[in-house]
Amino acid sequence: MKITFYGQNSLAIQIKDTHIIVDPFITGNDFSKDKVDIMDLKADYILLTHAHQDHILDAEAIAKNTGATIVSNYEISNHYEDKGFKVHPMNHGGNWNFNFGSVKYVNAIHTSSFPDGSYGGQPGGFIITAGDKTIYIAGDTALTMDMKLIPLQYKLDLAILPIGDNFTMGIDDAILASDFVECNNVLGVHYDTFGYIKIDHDQAKKKFEKAGKKLHLLEISESITI
Ligand code: NI
Numbered sequence: 677m678k679i680t681f682y683g684q685n686s687l688a689i690q691i692k693d694t695h696i697i698v699d700p701f702i703t704g705n706d707f708s709k710d711k712v713d714i715m716d717l718k719a720d721y722i723l724l725t726h727a728h729q730d731h732i733l734d735a736e737a738i739a740k741n742t743g744a745t746i747v748s749n750y751e752i753s754n755h756y757e758d759k760g761f762k763v764h765p766m767n768h769g770g771n772w773n774f775n776f777g778s779v780k781y782v783n784a785i786h787t788s789s790f791p792d793g794s795y796g797g798q799p800g801g802f803i804i805t806a807g808d809k810t811i812y813i814a815g816d817t818a819l820t821m822d823m824k825l826i827p828l829q830y831k832l833d834l835a836i837l838p839i840g841d842n843f844t845m846g847i848d849d850a851i852l853a854s855d856f857v858e859c860n861n862v863l864g865v866h867y868d869t870f871g872y873i874k875i876d877h878d879q880a881k882k883k884f885e886k887a888g889k890k891l892h893l894l895e896i897s898e899s900i901t902i
């Protein structure tokens with residue numbers, strides 16, 4: 677499984693021949709807009725954790741360009757189905773076996789309105805399992821006890837956690853979250869994009885290191901393979 681970072685919570689996940697885009701917010705992000713052409717992105721599926729602008733901005737353009745199926749909660753799926761897009765609706769606690777592997781939509785503590793204020797259902801995260809690899813994409817969330825449910829059923833190879841604070845968990849809570857999900861290999865997301873979520877990279881990495889954990893902070897378009 678190859679995971680590429682495009683800023684904020686935007687990710688590309690390649691599993692064999694299947695291409696998945698998560699929370700595309702690229703053209704609105706000063707860090708990525710000049711480095712990534714969304715028309716170059718391949719996508720069979722677009723996974724959306726919730727309806728906030730910094731997670732869905734480029735979903736329509738990428739879906740139009742690629743014919744990808746949008747996978748999200750019931751309300752977000754309905755929103756895009758009404759616009760003529762292919763969708764796969766899910767809801768919390770539900771798992772589905774796709775051709776590339778399984779996806780479970782799990783709880784997040786956050787909000788989920790669309791940019792126009794309309795209802796975007798309840799926010800979530802995803803657990804993706806393909807072959808013998810499993811990753812957790814927390815989405816925007818607070819630290820929550822529900823994270824402790826995850827290792828009862830999954831052995832994670834990578835936890836993708838927000839670390840920017842203010843709107844989501846910060847570093848200290850993300851370290852606790854990695855305890856809760858029992859995964860010491862963490863990809864940090866949702867930091868630096870706006871003034872409210874700027875972080876000190878060295879300090880963040882040191883804090884994880886001190887806790888016996890690895891924090892990956894990727895450059896735009898940089899990948900890790902698990
Ligand atoms: Ni959000």
Ligand code: MN
Binds near residue numbers: 816
């Ligand atoms: Mn966000």
